[in-house]
Amino acid sequence: MAMTIDKKLGADFGNMKGDDMSNRRQGLAGVGLHGRTIATLLDVLESSQTTLPQIEDLSEILGVSAQDLRKIFPDEHSVLVAAAEQALVRLMDACVKAVVKVDPQDSVAQFLALGEAYIEWADMHRAQFRLLSDDRMLNLLNVPSLRRYATSLDELMGRMLERARDAGHLAEDENIRLMVLSSRSFAYGLARMVVDQRMSEWYPDTPQVEAAKIALHDFVRRIARGSTRKPN
Template sequence: MTSKPVTPESANLHERAGVALLRLVETTQSRLPDLGDIAREMDEPLSRVSEIYATAQCLLVSVIEQSMTILIDSCTRAVVQVDPDDPMGQCQALIEAYLTWVTQHPSQFRLMSDQRLLDVARFESLRRYQDSINELAGRMMYRAQAQGQLHPKEDVPALVLTSRCFVYGVARMIVDGRLCDFSGGNNAMEAAQNITRDYIRRVARGSQPR
């Protein structure tokens, strides 16, 4: 289930529809508005919006896919800037890039994390973005293991899952505005970076042979 191709003539409408959707979801709390709601929010005829999107869910998937493209690009750029001989440093860069994206796209993060609105796993176009981040993290951790930064018997898939849970928790605290309350700071991203560095240090130290 996809939207129709966005032509140059409809690009502005596409952008406005995405903004309207995000604004409505913020106010409706876990209820996906229909196309009529979105058209009214845009002050556009429903017929014009439905020329591009068959349903509100098509629009939602398009908005999330666009945001995840930015996420993947940001994560890739962050990782390649770190010495490839320091895979745990690359893991830290990956986490920080993800959390930076969360601070810049809080509404999109909320949408992705609320299965009542969107089950990302059901849409291959979205799932492949999510899978690519998990696979990247796994590859870096296996390299860290091969280079002695993690214990030879470390369960890497389990560590990737643990790290995903950690990152989700920090991201949730960022969008809820609670991270600074717990960290005692005033800048959420600065607090997130400090927490991430501490997490990476503890993972690496805890994985060393005793």
């Protein structure tokens, strides 16, 4: 049975608030049902946090029949996968654009650019970040079409660190795989603090994203300094 929107989701989705929601709605002019469904799903998740809407709920909000919506999305899971893939495509695009602007010979600067792009993406796409972070909703590692994006980012980080090692910025015996995990975990934590508005606890007079970048640069400098190859 479909949820009754007013009672179960506890919000009037015709009057949802928030920068993410407003930005998504402003960009929906001329967008087809596929894109509007993804945007509506993100709005619902942002408002309800943990309540997954059914196809019937989404169709009611969109003003279309559930039958027509199921022609595009057979079930709720398929909408989640589509929303996650859209978010990951945008993340990859942002990361690639940031990295190619940096001197390819400067692997440390590229690594920083990658981290900054991730934090900026999380700040601009908070609902998507939360969706990808909540495996109760969707475990992207269990969806091959989504897992490849996460794998690609890990591989990109690994190649950058290998180049940094080869350039003498890291020790020859550095555990690159473990360093990827440490760096990814740290960047995720910073992004989470930005999304949850927690950076102000540490830098009350600095914008959230800028504060996160300060911490990111400090982290990378410490890694590079602590792992620098010792002279013979």
